[in-house]
Amino acid sequence: MADSSRRPTLADVAARVGVSAKTVSRVLNEDGPASAATRAKVLAAVEELGFRPNLMARNMRVGARDSTVALVVPEMGNPFFGTVAGGVEDVVRDRGLTLLMGSSAEDEQAELSLITAFLARRISGLLVVPATGSHHRYLRRERDGGLPVVFLDRPAAGLAADAVVSENEEGARAGVAHLIAHGHRRIAFIGDRPATLYTRKMRQRGYRAALTAAGIPYDPTLVASAHDPYTAGVAVRRLLDSPSPPTAVFAGNNLASLGVVAALAETGRRDIALVCFDDLPLAAVLEPGLTVVAQDPAAIGRAAAERVLARLGGDRSGARTVKVPVRVIERGSGELAPPH
Amino acid sequence: MADSSRRPTLADVAARVGVSAKTVSRVLNEDGPASAATRAKVLAAVEELGFRPNLMARNMRVGARDSTVALVVPEMGNPFFGTVAGGVEDVVRDRGLTLLMGSSAEDEQAELSLITAFLARRISGLLVVPATGSHHRYLRRERDGGLPVVFLDRPAAGLAADAVVSENEEGARAGVAHLIAHGHRRIAFIGDRPATLYTRKMRQRGYRAALTAAGIPYDPTLVASAHDPYTAGVAVRRLLDSPSPPTAVFAGNNLASLGVVAALAETGRRDIALVCFDDLPLAAVLEPGLTVVAQDPAAIGRAAAERVLARLGGDRSGARTVKVPVRVIERGSGELAPPH
DNA sequence: TTGTAGGCGTTATCAC
DNA sequence: GTGATAACGCCTACAA
Numbered sequence: 001m002a003d004s005s006r007r008p009t010l011a012d013v014a015a016r017v018g019v020s021a022k023t024v025s026r027v028l029n030e031d032g033p034a035s036a037a038t039r040a041k042v043l044a045a046v047e048e049l050g051f052r053p054n055l056m057a058r059n060m061r062v063g064a065r066d067s068t069v070a071l072v073v074p075e076m077g078n079p080f081f082g083t084v085a086g087g088v089e090d091v092v093r094d095r096g097l098t099l100l101m102g103s104s105a106e107d108e109q110a111e112l113s114l115i116t117a118f119l120a121r122r123i124s125g126l127l128v129v130p131a132t133g134s135h136h137r138y139l140r141r142e143r144d145g146g147l148p149v150v151f152l153d154r155p156a157a158g159l160a161a162d163a164v165v166s167e168n169e170e171g172a173r174a175g176v177a178h179l180i181a182h183g184h185r186r187i188a189f190i191g192d193r194p195a196t197l198y199t200r201k202m203r204q205r206g207y208r209a210a211l212t213a214a215g216i217p218y219d220p221t222l223v224a225s226a227h228d229p230y231t232a233g234v235a236v237r238r239l240l241d242s243p244s245p246p247t248a249v250f251a252g253n254n255l256a257s258l259g260v261v262a263a264l265a266e267t268g269r270r271d272i273a274l275v276c277f278d279d280l281p282l283a284a285v286l287e288p289g290l291t292v293v294a295q296d297p298a299a300i301g302r303a304a305a306e307r308v309l310a311r312l313g314g315d316r317s318g319a320r321t322v323k324v325p326v327r328v329i330e331r332g333s334g335e336l337a338p339p340h
Numbered sequence: 341m342a343d344s345s346r347r348p349t350l351a352d353v354a355a356r357v358g359v360s361a362k363t364v365s366r367v368l369n370e371d372g373p374a375s376a377a378t379r380a381k382v383l384a385a386v387e388e389l390g391f392r393p394n395l396m397a398r399n400m401r402v403g404a405r406d407s408t409v410a411l412v413v414p415e416m417g418n419p420f421f422g423t424v425a426g427g428v429e430d431v432v433r434d435r436g437l438t439l440l441m442g443s444s445a446e447d448e449q450a451e452l453s454l455i456t457a458f459l460a461r462r463i464s465g466l467l468v469v470p471a472t473g474s475h476h477r478y479l480r481r482e483r484d485g486g487l488p489v490v491f492l493d494r495p496a497a498g499l500a501a502d503a504v505v506s507e508n509e510e511g512a513r514a515g516v517a518h519l520i521a522h523g524h525r526r527i528a529f530i531g532d533r534p535a536t537l538y539t540r541k542m543r544q545r546g547y548r549a550a551l552t553a554a555g556i557p558y559d560p561t562l563v564a565s566a567h568d569p570y571t572a573g574v575a576v577r578r579l580l581d582s583p584s585p586p587t588a589v590f591a592g593n594n595l596a597s598l599g600v601v602a603a604l605a606e607t608g609r610r611d612i613a614l615v616c617f618d619d620l621p622l623a624a625v626l627e628p629g630l631t632v633v634a635q636d637p638a639a640i641g642r643a644a645a646e647r648v649l650a651r652l653g654g655d656r657s658g659a660r661t662v663k664v665p666v667r668v669i670e671r672g673s674g675e676l677a678p679p680h
Numbered sequence: 681t682t683g684t685a686g687g688c689g690t691t692a693t694c695a696c
Numbered sequence: 697g698t699g700a701t702a703a704c705g706c707c708t709a710c711a712a
Contacts, residue, residue, distance in 0.1 A: 007485065009705055020683050025707065033681055050481040055460035056396040056406065057705035060688050066396065066461075068440070076429050077638065082422030089416050089443055098457055100408070101441045103429055117438050120395040121406075141390040145347065258621055265625045281598055282622040285605045298417065349689055360699045365691060373697055397689035400704050 008049040016045045028053060059122065065147075069125040069308060070100040070118040072111060080254055080278065080297050081129065084152060087301020088127060095309060097124060108134040115139075119147075125308035129153045132197050136161070148311030150304045154198040160319040162311070164304040168199050168277075171293040171326035172206025173213075175275040176250050178291070178328055180214045183337050184248040184273055186222065187211070188239050190232050190260060191252035193225040200225075203252050203277055222246055232259030233266075240269060247338035248273035254280060261290065273336040275328075284331055291334025293326050300324050348389040356385045368393060399462065405487075409465040409648060410440040410458040412451060420594055420618065420637050421469065424492060427641020428467060435649060437464060448474040455479070459487075465648035469493045472537050476501070488651030490644045494538040500659040502651070504644040508539050508617075511633040511666035512546025513553075515615040516590050518631070518668055520554045523677050524588040524613055526562065527551070528579050530572050530600060531592035533565040540565075543592050543617055562586055572599030573606075580609060587678035588613035594620060601630065613676040615668075624671055631674025633666050640664050 014021040019038060026032045027042040034042075045051075059066055069092045073081040089099050100118060104111035111131045118126060125148040130136065135158040136149075143149045143161060151163040179187050189207045192200035208218055224239065226232035232251070236259070239246055249264075249272060251257040257276035264272055276283075276292045283290035303322050328334075354361040359378060366372045367382040374382075385391075399406055409432045413421040429439045440458060444451035451471045458466060465488040470476065475498040476489075483489045483501060491503040519527050529547045532540035548558055564579065566572035572591065576599070579586055589604075589612060591597040597616035604612055616623075616632045623630035643662050668674075 010707095011705080021706080022684080022708095023682060026682085029707090031707090035681060038681080050485075052456075052459050054400070054462060054705055055457075056400050056462060057688090058707070060394070060396050060400060060690090061705080061707045063688065067457075076426035077423050079419040079422055082419055082425075083417050085422075085441075086416035086443070089441075093442070098440065098442050098454070100438065101425075101429075102433070102438050103426070114438070116392075117395075117407075119392050122394060122396060145390075261622065261625050265627075280622060282601065282620060282626065285601050286622065286625060287605075287627065350691095351689080361689085362691075362700085363698060366698085369691085371691085375697065378697080394689055397704090398691075400688095400706090401690045401692085403704065 007054075008051045009054070010051075013042065013045045013049060013051050016049065017041045065122045065124045067097050068100045068121065068123050069097050069127065069305070070102070070115075070121075070123045071127045072102055072104055072114055072118075073129045074104055074106040074131055076101075076103045078255070080295075083297035084129075084301040084304075087298035087303075088305045089301075090298075091302050091305035091309065092125075104131045104134075106131045108132075123147070124312060126150070127152055127304050127308065128156070130156060132194055135159075148308040150307045150311075152300055152304045155321065162304075162307045162319050162321070164300050164307065164322045164324060166199075166295045166300065167323050167326045168202035169206040169209070171295075171328075172203035172250070172252070172277060173210045174206075174326075174328050175277065175291075175293040175334070176207050176210035177213070178330075178334050179248045179250065179273055179275055180210060180216070182248075182273065182335055184246075185214075185216050185338075186219070186244065186246045187216075187248045187250055188222045188224070188236070188246035189250050189252060190224050190226055190235055190256045192256070193227040193231075195225055200252060207250060226256045226259065227253070228255055229259030229262065232256035233263035234259075236260050236263045237267065240267065240272070246272070248275075248336075250274075251276040254278035257290075257292075261286065271336065271339060273334055273338070275334040277326075279329065283329075286331075286333070288333045288336065289331025291331050292329050294329050295326050296324055347394075348391045349394070350391075353382065353385045353389060353391050356389065357381045405462045405464045407437050408440045408461065408463050409437050409467065409645070410442070410455075410461075410463045411467045412442055412444055412454055412458075413469045414444050414446040414471055416441075416443045418595070420635075423637035424469075424641040424644075427638035427643075428645045429641075430638075431642050431645035431649065432465075444469075444471045444474075446471045448472075463487070464652060466490070467492055467644050467648065468496070470496060472534055475499075488648040490647045490651075492640055492644045495661065502644075502647045502659050502661070504640050504647065504662045504664060506539075506635045506640065507663050507666045508542035509546040509549070511635075511668075512543035512590070512592070512617060513550045514546075514666075514668050515617065515631075515633040515674070516547050516550035517553065518670075518674050519588045519590065519613055519615055520550060520556070522588075522613065522675055524586075525554075525556050525678075526559070526584065526586040527556075527588045527590055528562045528564070528576070528586035529590050529592060530564050530566055530575055530596045532596070533567040533571070535565055540592060547590060566596045566599065567593070568595055569599030569602065572596035573603035574599075576600050576603040577607065580607065580612070586612070588615075588676075590614075591616040594618035597630075597632075601626065611676065611679060613674055613678070615674040617666075619669065623669075626671075626673070628673045628676065629671025631671050632669050634669050635666050636664055
């Protein structure tokens, strides 16, 4: 019985069988030749001792990166990022890569230490949904050294790198144009917080573009910020109680949408038209159904993972930004006409 | 200029400064003493070369496990598991551990190779939502060797190990009793698939217990299986079209619930009472609001992570199963009376 | 078919 | 304060 406080190593297995460590290695990796007898004895000893190869040691010797791809998201709980992660994993799993994942809690410092920890593990690829306000100049050297670095949902600041984002501006513009087409001229925008957030800016830009195209003046009093349902609800109520209230609302993200829908339901305002950016479960079951600009988070994850694999495969072309299409799904709430 | 195809090592930094590798190591780890001058020069060189410590090498030398905790879930996209993961991460992050995550796709083989890959990385803890039909005898040696192994949502098969689960039976019993209290006697059960799944069995047991307690005979024709919304919808429609249809439905998981809610809405059956296991976003906004037996997935994740930390801290007590409370949230759909 | 020497990047030990 | 040496577990290169 070997010292149970230590994990068995190749050498332990070898000693037990009476061969060299190299022979055991050969059997396990199906490397060089090995006689059937030796093979059987080795496998038996491996089983008996509960030997598990040490991947850290192997990678170090081989000089290879660890076969992991790291993903940094701002919040794990948000189903949007969960679905993104699922998309990433679907793609990398097929290549034998495993997913290393952490949340920055939308905090610059946390993001930095998380990424540092990942880099220290010699990951094979890095996927980042950057936290607000963070920059990524320090990743330049890694990327130049051959580490695929891809940004998701939001582009990097201070680094020309691959990015995969939704059609934020186009989608918002289409959603707001949809409301305008149904006769609305006073349309509120409940956007992400902080207002400097990339997705917020792009979606608000789309909002303004749609207004401009229709000759409707931009009214800043119709714009509010919220990231959680509660704040969004408060914002909508305030807007509806104002002297010249909106007849329609465009909700700029999934959590804000939840708050807007709830607020409209609670106040019984079934006359307010609503289009939400990002789809929600049960959206089709509401009455009226929720008209949304649907994103495809799984596709974002997959596209980003594929960029990583392409880079790993030797693609040295310039940084590219992939835009994942969104689509307007009409379900009723966006087709309500304003009171005349 | 060093060979740019190779990452700089401690030795490279040392050579540049003109000290030994050990000195650099001392500075970086704030280990032994080091003069202010040396320290400054070392840090400058580290910065200049873009040196990053190699954690694999460090761990190997120190003989330490990697500071990661691995989590295996059956499906990444499911928001339930996403929230569980968030709970895990909240707890382990505070201890400087990072999360390694993968999906088994509810497949026994995939789960095994995933766990094998994790073990090869010398993880510090293992959290598993076991795939249907998988067993975990092979983890016994790992656990005995000091690796904390904790199961979530479903207990292990073939291994006495810590587990954290919801109050499945109690919750289902309470939910069904709620329907009975409102006058229902023909209550359908749309459970997880396959029927051998732990949560399915426990919830169905609670369903039967509630019936028995009320003296209502168990009618297998009222029981159906579904894991995705579509199948659940089909099942409900079929039940409602049957000769002696139910007056109430108990939906056994979040995805089935989506399908049941949609089917009831589409068929215009506003008279059917409904209680769902697991809460859903927008549940409160439906009309009537959705009465649910709410689980607390984040709490499940946190509790499991805390078990891991306790074991890491030296807790050698016997395997324990933690039950995370659920609670019935009345919102209307579960309080509908049957037609008399 | 099998074994030996050496080294991957880091740190523990002991010496200066 | 600092350095030389050996060792962690494994694999490559070469030899037998």
